[in-house]
């Protein structure tokens with residue numbers, strides 16, 4: 801399928817949004833994805849980067865299969881080792897609940913919204 805054409809400001813947003821997998825995230829009850837529930841704005845912060853700062857491997861896995869018309873399938877390809885990052889460019893409004901495959905108590909959510917400006 802051909803990629804949809806996407807506005808330049810959405811392809812090259814002003815900022816990236818960083819979500820840290822914090823040290824100790826592997827332990828149930830600890831904070832894990834920080835911040836945990838985030839709204840990002842198309843054209844501003846729709847490029848999201850997960851950074852694994854824990855000393856354990858983790859994943860970013862959608863709760864339900866999720867794809868973006870431009871960027872394709874969402875989710876880290878396999879595990880993210882300590883120090884690894886995973887980035888994804890969201891180009892459409894969507895809600896993305898996700899979790900860590902080996903540690904299902906680790907959960908987060910991204911809400912991608914249209915800018916009203």
Ligand SMILES: [Cu+2]
Pocket residue numbers: 826857858859900901902903906
């Ligand atoms: Cu994990």
